Structure formats: C-alpha cells, structure tokens
Amino acid sequence: MSETSIDSASRSDDGFFERYSSRALIAAVTVSAIAALLVGGWLFPDSIVGTFADVVTSRNTLSSALRLSVPIAFAALGGIFSEKSGVINIGLEGLLIISAFTAIYVTDVTGGVWVGFGGGVLASVLLALLFAVVTIEFRADQIIAGLAVWLIALGLAPFASQVIYGGPNTPTVPTPGSITVPVLADIPFFGALFSASPSVYLLFLAVGLSWYVFERTTFGRWIRASGENPKALDTAGVSVTRVRYAAVLLSGVLSGMGGAALSLDLGQFTGNGPTMVNGKGFIAIVAYLFGNYNPIGAFLSTLLFAGLDAMQTVLQLQGIGVPRQLIRITPFVVVIVVLALVGRTRIPEAAGEHYESGEE
Amino acid sequence: MSVRDRGRAVLERLVGASATERILISTAALVLSILVGAVLVLIAGRMTTCTANEAVYYFGTGFCYDPIVVFDRLFLGALGDPFSGGWSPDGQFSVTLRETTLLLFTGLSVALAFRAGIFNIGTQGQMVVGALATALGVLWVSPLVSGVVGTVLLVPFGIVVGAVFGGLYGAIPGLLKAYADANEVITTIMLNFIATGVALYLVSGAFKDPESAANQTVPLPEYAQFPTVLFGGRQDFSLIALAFGILAIGGLYYLLEHTAFGYDVRTSGIQPDAAEYGGVDAARTIVASLTLSGALGGIAGAMYVMMVLGTFQTGFPDYGFDGITVSILAGNNPLGVGIAALLFGVLKSGTTVVQFATDVPPQLVGVLRGLIILFVAMPEFFRLIGKRVTDAGSKPVATDGGRPGGEDDE
Numbered sequence: 001m002s003e004t005s006i007d008s009a010s011r012s013d014d015g016f017f018e019r020y021s022s023r024a025l026i027a028a029v030t031v032s033a034i035a036a037l038l039v040g041g042w043l044f045p046d047s048i049v050g051t052f053a054d055v056v057t058s059r060n061t062l063s064s065a066l067r068l069s070v071p072i073a074f075a076a077l078g079g080i081f082s083e084k085s086g087v088i089n090i091g092l093e094g095l096l097i098i099s100a101f102t103a104i105y106v107t108d109v110t111g112g113v114w115v116g117f118g119g120g121v122l123a124s125v126l127l128a129l130l131f132a133v134v135t136i137e138f139r140a141d142q143i144i145a146g147l148a149v150w151l152i153a154l155g156l157a158p159f160a161s162q163v164i165y166g167g168p169n170t171p172t173v174p175t176p177g178s179i180t181v182p183v184l185a186d187i188p189f190f191g192a193l194f195s196a197s198p199s200v201y202l203l204f205l206a207v208g209l210s211w212y213v214f215e216r217t218t219f220g221r222w223i224r225a226s227g228e229n230p231k232a233l234d235t236a237g238v239s240v241t242r243v244r245y246a247a248v249l250l251s252g253v254l255s256g257m258g259g260a261a262l263s264l265d266l267g268q269f270t271g272n273g274p275t276m277v278n279g280k281g282f283i284a285i286v287a288y289l290f291g292n293y294n295p296i297g298a299f300l301s302t303l304l305f306a307g308l309d310a311m312q313t314v315l316q317l318q319g320i321g322v323p324r325q326l327i328r329i330t331p332f333v334v335v336i337v338v339l340a341l342v343g344r345t346r347i348p349e350a351a352g353e354h355y356e357s358g359e360e
Numbered sequence: 361m362s363v364r365d366r367g368r369a370v371l372e373r374l375v376g377a378s379a380t381e382r383i384l385i386s387t388a389a390l391v392l393s394i395l396v397g398a399v400l401v402l403i404a405g406r407m408t409t410c411t412a413n414e415a416v417y418y419f420g421t422g423f424c425y426d427p428i429v430v431f432d433r434l435f436l437g438a439l440g441d442p443f444s445g446g447w448s449p450d451g452q453f454s455v456t457l458r459e460t461t462l463l464l465f466t467g468l469s470v471a472l473a474f475r476a477g478i479f480n481i482g483t484q485g486q487m488v489v490g491a492l493a494t495a496l497g498v499l500w501v502s503p504l505v506s507g508v509v510g511t512v513l514l515v516p517f518g519i520v521v522g523a524v525f526g527g528l529y530g531a532i533p534g535l536l537k538a539y540a541d542a543n544e545v546i547t548t549i550m551l552n553f554i555a556t557g558v559a560l561y562l563v564s565g566a567f568k569d570p571e572s573a574a575n576q577t578v579p580l581p582e583y584a585q586f587p588t589v590l591f592g593g594r595q596d597f598s599l600i601a602l603a604f605g606i607l608a609i610g611g612l613y614y615l616l617e618h619t620a621f622g623y624d625v626r627t628s629g630i631q632p633d634a635a636e637y638g639g640v641d642a643a644r645t646i647v648a649s650l651t652l653s654g655a656l657g658g659i660a661g662a663m664y665v666m667m668v669l670g671t672f673q674t675g676f677p678d679y680g681f682d683g684i685t686v687s688i689l690a691g692n693n694p695l696g697v698g699i700a701a702l703l704f705g706v707l708k709s710g711t712t713v714v715q716f717a718t719d720v721p722p723q724l725v726g727v728l729r730g731l732i733i734l735f736v737a738m739p740e741f742f743r744l745i746g747k748r749v750t751d752a753g754s755k756p757v758a759t760d761g762g763r764p765g766g767e768d769d770e
Binding site: 090130134138139140141143144145147148149150151152153154155156158159160162163164168273274278279282285286323325326328329332333335336339340341 | 404408536549554729
C-alpha cells in the first residue's frame with residue numbers, strides 16, 4: 001500500500017505543472033477570446049462579431065448567468081466541503097432534485113416561499129444524512145452510494161409529484177421576487193449584480209463564508225486534514241467521523257439551498273426525463289475540480305459554464321441561426337473539453353477511502 | 361490516492377466477498393428495497409386522495425394504496441398471473457421477458473466496464489446513439505431488400521450498426537480516460553446528455569417523420585423488425601432476441617474468464633499496477649473495454665428499435681441506468697446479470713401492472729432502482745445485522761469485513 005501511495009503522489013506531482021499550466025491556459029484563452037470579441041465588436045458593430053460582443057456585454061447576459069449559476073455554484077460549494085473532508089459526493093445532482101421538488105411542495109402547502117426554501121434545504125440535508133450514514137457508518141463505496149442518491153432522488157421527486165399533483169410537473173407557486181439596490185442597479189452591465197433574486201445574494205454570501213471557513217477557521221483545517229491525512233487528525237484528538245458527518249451534512253445544506261433556489265425562482269418543479277436539474281449537479285463537480293477546490297475558483301468556473309448557457313439564451317432571442325437543441329448541449333461539451341485539458345485533478349489524498357479509527 | 365487505486369479497492373472488496381455472501385447480500389438488498397418501497401407506497405397513499413371505501417386500513421389508519429396489492433400485482437402481475445388459470449405466454453409475461461432482454465444487454469455493458477475497474481455510467485447514451493444509428497441505417501438500406509430475406513439480412517445488420525456506433529461512442533470516454541486522465545464517471549454522464557441532445561436535434565429536424573407529431577424517425581418496415589417466435593407478438597417481444605441475449609451472457613463469460621483479453625481486463629480491474637508490470641497495455645485495455653461496453657449498450661438500443669418501438673423516438677427509457685442496478689445486483693458477474701436482469705425485468709414490467717390496478721405511479725421502479733444500488737453498496741450493514749443475529753461473540757471472522765485472507769492486522 002505504501003508503495004502505491006508514494007507512486008501516486010509522485011505521479012500527481014508530475015501532473016502538477018501540467019495541470020497548473022492547462023488551467024492557466026484555459027483562463028488565458030477565455031479572457032483573450034472575450035477581449036478579441038469586444039475589440040472586434042467595437043470595430044465592426046454590424047458583423048456577427050458585433051452581435052456576439054453585444055450579447056457578452058449585455059446586462060441580460062450577466063443577470064441570467066448569475067441566475068443560472070445559483071444551483072450549480074451552491075452544489076459546487078457543497079461538493080467542496082464533502083470532498084475536502086474525504087467523502088466524494090457524486091450525489092449532488094440528487095440533492096438538487098429532491099430540494100427543488102420539496103421547496104415547491106412546501107411552498108404550495110404553507111404558502112410561504114421562505115418556509116418552502118427551508119423545507120427544500122431540510123429534504124436535501126436528510127438525503128445527505130442517509131448518504132453520510134451509508135458511506136461513513138457502513139463503509140459503502142462513495143461513488144456507488146452517490147449514484148444511488150442521484151437515482152433515488154430522480155425516482156422519488158417525480159413519484160411524489162405524480163402522487164400529489166397527478167403529473168411529473170408541479171403547479172406554479174409564487175416566486176420570491178427580486179431585490180434591487182437603488183442607484184447601483186442603474187449601472188450599465190454590472191447593475192445586474194444589484195438587481196437580482198435573493199438567492200443570488202445568498203450565493204455571494206455562501207461563497208464568501210465558505211472561503212472564510214476553509215482559510216481562516218479551525219473547522220476548515222479539520223476538514224482539510226480529514227481528507228488529506230485523517231490519521232493525523234485522529235491523533236490530534238479530533239474525530240474524523242464527526243468532521244466527515246459535518247462536512248457531508250453541510251454539502252446537503254448548500255446543495256439544498258441551490259435546489260430550492262432553482263425551483264423557487266421559476267415557481268415550478270418540472271420532473272420529466274432528467275428533471276429541471278438536468279445535470280447541474282454533475283456540472284458542479286467539474287466546476288469545483290476546475291476551480292481547484294477553492295470556493296471562489298469554483299464560483300468563477302461556474303460563472304463560465306453558466307455564462308455560456310446564458311449567452312445561448314440571449315442569442316436565441318436575437319435569432320442567431322444555431323439550432324436550440326444543439327446550443328443546449330454546449331455546457332456539457334465544454335465540461336468534457338475542460339476535463340480533457342485539465343485531466344487528472346489532485347483529489348484529496350484520502351478521498352474515497354473509509355477511515356477506521358484505531359479505537360474500539 | 362488516485363481514482364484508479366480507489367477503483368481497485370472497490371473491486372477488491374466486491375471480488376473478495378465470496379459468491380454465497382454476494383448472493384445473500386444481493387437478495388437481502390432486494391428484499392429490503394421492496395420493504396422500503398412498501399413503506400413508501402403507504403406514505404404516498406396518505407398523501408393522495410381517494411374515497412373512504414377505496415381505502416384500506418392498517419393499524420387503524422386509512423391508506424389509499426395497499427402495499428400488499430401493489431406487490432401482488434408487481435410480482436404475480438409481471439409473470440402474467442400464473443396461479444389464477446388461463447396463463448398465456450402472450451400476456452404480461454412476455455413484457456417481462458422483453459424488459460429482461462434489454463436489461464441483459466445494458467447490464468452486461470455496465471458489468472464488463474466494471475470488471476475492468478471502470479464505472480461506465482454512459483450505457484444510456486451509448487444505447488441512444490446505437491438506437492438512432494440502427495434506425496437510420498436500417499431505414500437507409502431497407503428499400504434494397506424485402507420479405508424474409510429482408511428480415512434475415514436487416515436484423516443482423518441493424519444489430520451490427522447499433523454495436524458499432526454504440527462502441528464508437530463508448531470509445532470516447534475510453535480515450536479520454538486512457539490518454540487525458542479524464543474521470544470516466546463525469547465524462548460518461550456528460551456524454552449521456554450530449555447523446556440525448558443530438559438525438560433530439562436530428563430526430564426533430566432532418567430525420568423527423570413528417571407524418572408524426574412525435575419526434576421520431578419514419579417507422580421501420582415490418583420485415584426489418586425482430587420476428588416473433590412462439591409468443592404472439594402482441595407485446596413486442598421476440599424469443600430470438602432473448603436467445604441472443606443469453607448467447608451474449610455466455611460469450612462475455614467466456615471472454616472474461618477464458619481469453620487473454622479477459623485476463624487483461626480482470627487484472628486491470630483488480631490490480632492495475634500489477635497488470636501493467638505484467639505487460640498489460642493499460643491504455644489499450646481501458647479503450648477496448650469501454651468500446652466493447654459501449655457496443656453492448658448500442659445493441660440494447662438496436663434491440664429496442666427493432667423489437668419494441670419499430671422506430672427511434674426521443675424520450676428514450678432509462679434502460680442504461682437500470683443496467684447499473686442489474687450489474688451491481690449481479691456482482692458484475694455475467695452469469696449473475698442473467699438472473700438480476702430477470703428480477704429487475706419483473707420489477708419494470710410489474711410497475712405498469714401496478715399502475716393499472718392501483719394508480720400507484722410507475723416512477724416507483726425508479727425509486728426501487730436507487731434503493732437497490734444503495735443497499736447492495738453497503739454490505740457492511742448486512743454483515744452487522746448478520747453478526748447481531750448470529751451471536752456476536754463467537755465469530756471473530758466478521759470483524760475483518762469478511763474478506764478472505766483478511767487484512768492480517770495482527
């Protein structure tokens with residue numbers, strides 16, 4: 001065992017520079033592409049480049065990119081907590097699905113949007129608790145258990161909707177509306193940051209808080225140690241099991257906020273096929289891998305994916321002739337391209353492994 | 361710890377469990393999922409509305425759905441009610457066999473990749489690609505032949521087309537994993553979404569049947585579909601397809617256990633470093649096993665088009681995800697896949713009977729699918745229960761997780 005771990009450590013060291021450079025490369029390419037687009041659009045406002053530049057600088061693009069970021073970024077933050085603690089949570093998609101449905105159901109029953117939001121978060125936490133018990137207590141394989149969480153939610157939400165509402169889609173409920181900061185909201189382009197759904201502000205808060213927890217608190221250090229070197233944490237007298245439970249439950253809270261915000265902002269849950277969540281939980285995983293487990297990095301890479309998605313919506317409104325069905329798959333294609341370029345990401349040393357404390 | 365090492369650890373654990381133990385765990389998981397499903401049906405019965413005399417009463421509380429009726433319909437209904445007289449193979453039983461046939465192929469697809477240490481979540485997408493390719497390929501060729509000759513030529517042709525395109529689609533995550541180190545779990549899931557999206561684009565545009573409101577291709581001619589033998593054909597089931605599925609089980613078993621390639625696959629799955637040291641070309645094995653896995657998924661798609669639907673339509677059922685359940689339930693053993701596919705075929709076919717009889721939505725099977733995977737993934741849970749039941753103190757063996765050879769902690 002020791003040989004293999006040395007081996008894998010040295011291999012990941014090799015990959016470090018490659019990975020770092022490809023990450024930088026992608027960032028550089030993105031920035032220069034946008035710059036070229038803006039210059040081109042400024043020079044030739046009537047060409048297709050001009051239209052693209054208009055779209056990129058449009059305030060609508062930014063505001064819908066932010067809106068689309070919400071579920072992905074929340075789930076990505078949740079995934080960071082869980083995976084940093086050593087539990088790979090591939091069930092983020094399932095957590096988003098279950099919270100999206102429950103939020104609408106509770107809102108429908110109680111009439112309170114924020115009560116519904118809380119209900120959604122609670123449902124996600126309960127499912128995350130199940131995942132935690134199964135992986136931490138019963139040592140289930142994390143990937144398989146995560147798949148199970150996804151598939152359970154994928155079945156349960158439309159099942160419940162069918163039972164309660166007689167169809168996979170729920171009726172519509174009131175949405176929380178948007179919060180507008182006076183004056184600041186009138187700034188061109190960046191004004192979109194100040195006139196958005198409450199969930200967008202919650203997301204900013206969550207990104208900042210998550211960063212703070214990891215960088216500045218003892219709990220954040222425990223989480224990192226639990227994923228990198230659980231034995232050391234155990235020796236220091238901190239229970240690895242408890243830290244992992246806390247981290248997985250936190251991933252439930254954060255994903256729950258994302259899922260609840262997703263459905264409540266639209267006022268409806270749609271449960272056909274892959275449901276309204278439609279892979280956002282998996283994109284979230286790639287977002288935090290690409291963001292190198294840094295909450296801010298994960299948020300920025302989410303914004304990249306969501307920005308592409310937002311651009312396609314705006315482009316459609318302008319009648320650019322790329323078929324809708326094909327544009328819809330761009331985020332998925334981008335995810336694959338990013339993964340192919342970034343390749344192996346250095347996951348926490350002990351992620352995926354069960355930790356057995358020496359006690360008993 | 362690399363993903364590979366982790367995969368190896370999983371497989372060691374799965375392979376390490378003895379066959380008997382694995383059968384016990386799978387059975388226990390199945391029973392437990394069904395019990396949880398029953399509780400869920402009861403809860404759902406409280407949440408929906410029905411008249412007082414439709415309701416059943418347990419523990420002094422009324423429920424709209426009766427779990428006993430549900431499971432009676434689920435199992436006996438799926439088998440075509442063998443105990444109530446008048447059983448005919450043409451009833452629900454042939455639906456069960458039809459589902460079994462499709463699940464055989466998706467289950468084998470997942471199992472093969474699993475044995476190589478690869479999680480192929482992309483069987484669904486590989487199946488969609490194979491199905492679409494089959495539908496278009498057969499449509500393109502079908503005017504050239506007709507009648508019995510047409511069937512004899514077109515059905516194998518369709519299967520080959522499905523296998524080739526499914527295999528090529530499976531090769532993409534294989535190449536990405538082998539040469540770019542991209543995690544196959546994520547890439548295959550993304551490729552599922554891409555397959556569905558591209559299929560929707562093609563079938564709602566260039567290849568759309570102009571006479572249909574649905575997004576589907578022009579229906580295949582009758583002679584380009586699986587002939588029905590013995591079974592009446594009312595339920596779109598062909599015994600030939602099932603026979604082919606059973607052949608595939610035998611073929612894959614032979615391939616894995618008795619050929620050099622199978623040896624490479626198994627050793628890469630269990631001990632990738634040792635396999636490489638022993639001269640196995642790791643990259644080639646990854647690409648080959650994912651291609652073959654994709655081909656099996658593509659065949660499932662071809663079967664669905666040529667046996668069940670007679671056309672390609674969007675909104676493809678989740679046989680690929682069900683295949684994960686089947687494979688995990690079978691301990692990734694090709695022979696086990698046969699039994700697991702039949703069990704899950706019963707569940708799938710039974711839920712439609714349940715829906716007719718009781719209004720319980722067919723999405724129930726989706727929940728059961730997830731629960732089964734969850735429970736099979738936690739053998740430790742059943743070992744703990746087993747330990748409590750069979751007197752804790754006298755069995756020190758159970759503490760090493762039941763691994764033969766154990767970890768030799770002493």
